Amino acid sequence: MPIADRSLLQWLDDAAPDRGLRFARPDGGWDFWPYPRLRELTLRVAAGCAARGVGEGDVVAVVQRCGPGFVASLFGAIAAGATVTSIAPPFAFQRGDDYERHLSHVLGIARPALTVTGGADLGRVAPVAGRAGLAAPVRFEDLVAGTRPVPPAEHRAGTALLQFTSGSSGFSRGVRIPARALAANVNAIRRHLRLAPDGPIINWMPVHHDMGLIGGLTTIVVTGCDGWLMQPEDFIRTPLRYLACISEQRVRFAPMPNFGLAYILRRVPPERLAGLRFDSLRAIILGAERIDPRVLEGFERLLGPHGLDRRALTPAYGSAEATLAVTMLPLDETWSTAAPDGGSAPLVGCGRPIAGTGVRVVDTQGDPVPDGVTGQIVVTGASLASGYAGGAGTASGTSVGGGVLNTGDAGFLRDGQLFVLGRLGDGLKVRGRMVFAESLEARFCELGIPERRAAALLGVRDGRPTAAVVLAAPRPDWAEIARRVLAEHVADADLLAITVPRAGLAVTSSGKPRRRVMWQALCDGTLQGEIRPLAPAGTGAP
Template sequence: MSIPDRTLLEWLEEPSTERGLHFADVRDAWTFRSYAELAGLTLRTAEALRRRGVRRDDVVVIVQRSSPGFVAGLFGAMAAGATPCSIAPPFAFQRADDYDKHVSHLFATAAPALTVCDEDSLDHVAKITANLGLPAPVVFGELIDGVAPAPRPYPPAESALLQFTSGSSGFSRGVRISGAALRANVTAMRRWLDWSPELPGIAWLPVHHDMGLIGCLMNIITTGCDGWMMQPEDFIRSPLRYLRCISEQRVGLAAMPNFGLAYILRRVKPADLEGLRFDSLRSVILGAERIDPQVLEALEELLGPHGFDRRALLPAYGGAECTLAATGLPLGEGWTARAPESGAAGSPADARIVGCGRPLEGVGISVVDDDGAPLPDGAVGEILVSGTSLASGYVGDAGTASGTSIGAETLRTGDAGFLHDGQLFVVGRLGDGLKVHGRMVFAESLEARLHELGVPERRVAVLLGVRDGAPTGAVVLENARPGWKRAAHEVLSDALTDARLLAVDVPRGGLAVTSSGKPRRRVMWKALTEGTLPGTTGPLIAD
């Protein structure tokens, strides 16, 4: 079946009254909003924004949870000819001071003409905008009160979206996405997944994250299928509810990082799944972080007796500068894991790198050496991306810490990987590695090995570099349990041989992570070298 290329706002023209979005409520029930209702709300928002003085190419920041108001704010800003930018609400951060520091930078970079938020976020966001001298935020309900819908969308902005990188290497960077790039990426994903309106999707990822925003929400809406929308805390509270919805509603598409699958495995037991079926689930997009093959195997074991097909697991690779997706495993191929053939880290975990699929339509992938020369299959180098989905550029100070840069036609990702038979295998960040006896060791590989040995994700980070003139590996353990240091000593001493090994004990919440939970390794490394990393630092000795 041919999957058509649709504009981002085409769904507003003849919206369905039968299909739409189903939002999880506080009870074990769902609130339905048809696409016809959402279209009317979107055009009301577009007109309301124009009446508030928003003009073409202005930035409109949206600070809301996944909701009808968020949908209308996002697409309403586009329909007003403005550039929407989704920023996390305060609930996404454990500590208010972390939120203020992070979000103040985002607001300063975005410089919005208007900020639209929900009532729960208003007071907090108002303080931030006031400190920066930006216009005061407006609650969504007040924005559209008494406003009739615009008859049609206004001329589109040059940039269809302003989104931010994860900030794992420091401050998040603003990335401008053109309408052509966003349309090309959404269309490429739809064709990759063979996604049609008859195939329902489900999402729990936050809409301030590109995987939740573009990979889930935008794809669901522009495709015109039924979408079942949960908040992140809904999923955390009850992953079984998520699985029940997939079974009962015959959901075909889902997406999440590796930690989401691992969380399901921790919380859901085989007996909980009695009577459920997962044979409708044909695509589970996996991205945003390194994928653990043991988790994939365990998920197959849990859901397989209920009709789940392992070929539904679709690892993918991309990033904010790619709009979202650059590669994805084709339907029906089945995931594989392998080791690089040369230039690889010495960690046992490298034998289990999960492939992230093949380039999507309109995307080019290459792996090059330090001089930019293409490398043969199996050789580790820097991943370069080209094609129609690349971002237009950065907003404000692009910075250099991440190692990622957008050229005229090519994105230098700062990621290390290798190709095998046209499939991409991602090893880790180039700035998060250490050369040992001529071979690169990557922090992500060591962390993956620690997870295999029982150290939970999001409780450990490995930092690699040269400190005081000596090659150094440091393991940061959050609220360490017995046996964790023994596992860390085993893994690091084996992979790093003569390097100096350190352990940093931090309390709960002491591990520096991004809003999506990725470890901010280079931020922590910088603090370690400056002596400002919180916690207790000492030699890594097996406990």
């Protein structure tokens, strides 16, 4: 049956009482919020926004964890005709000073007319907002206290969402997502996955990240299906609870980064899956980071005996500047790998463009390259951002405007499918061939360095090609593993090892390494850690 488009707020008019969102409780239970109850709370938020003078063109910043209040704040701000931005709460940062710098930066860009927080975070957010010259943040409970639901405003064709990038190449950038672009991307995802109200979805990814916010929450609510929502630490603490929910509730769709699958493989032994079934899963949508084929194979081995169809593993590629999804493997198609012309390890394909989106790969002059040839990924289509808030300067190489997104990502096409190598700013040309940091990090993992414990930095330092590895609280054998990998792939470069504490690896709020930030600190002499040569330049010693 064809999947009809839905507007962002259509669910308010046809809220089904027998469907809704279930939020994980710490005691192992779930709090059920049917859609009519969420509708009332959402329209009370809209009333609270109006009572505080929030209107068209204003920004509402939501600094909350995923819960009924967050859902109501997100859709309530849109229902009030405002622009909403989801900002990470303090839990997403390991160090308080890192959080304060991030919050100060994003609030300075967003300049919200209203900031809504969870009660526990008000004390952390209020001082930063005050120093930025902004109005005092409001607790969610105070925002809706004494309000009565009001009809939603007719949202203009302006910005519905101010979405912040992960900041892997520097500070986060504020991306303006028009209402029409947000609706277009959500509906393209729904059509691609054939989402219907009878298809339950589970999500644990944080809602300050585009994949968690749009793929793991907004798409659920717009569709009107049942959603099972966990906090990130719920998944980290008990991944078996996540798997048991899929089995017991016959969940069909689950967005997930590669890291999540790898974590399940490490933490859940096969014997713990006795009695569970995963034949209901139609798609585990894999995005946000490079996908490791060994992880996909391991996940098939773990869950396959319990009914998982390998076609349910659904790689995808996206960008904050494209709202979210750009390409996705079609349902019922098995994932595959391919290598670009000229070598390098095979990569997992990220599928084909979703409806309303175009993808091409171009050379440095902007001309399309043949199939199999590496170049920059360029995106067009209805889901693109209208531009950036604040300054557009960045070290990432990404830009959007005039209906074109230059992603700053390197990739190639093969028979219409997109394969992604990594960031163009995170590469080094060696003997006429580009080597990418993500490829080196994947090799580190293959040889025993855990994911997210090592970051590769590549560039030219003091006039010399340089390859460095930053190791977080390493075991004694990691430096030798890194030396062998770097010597194999970038033998003509100066090779360095940098040892930092467990929390010393600079990462974004979604856990991605901030390679450009660490590289700049290395060049400036401000990178904290023990720095030592790994091997003489040009030796290529194995």
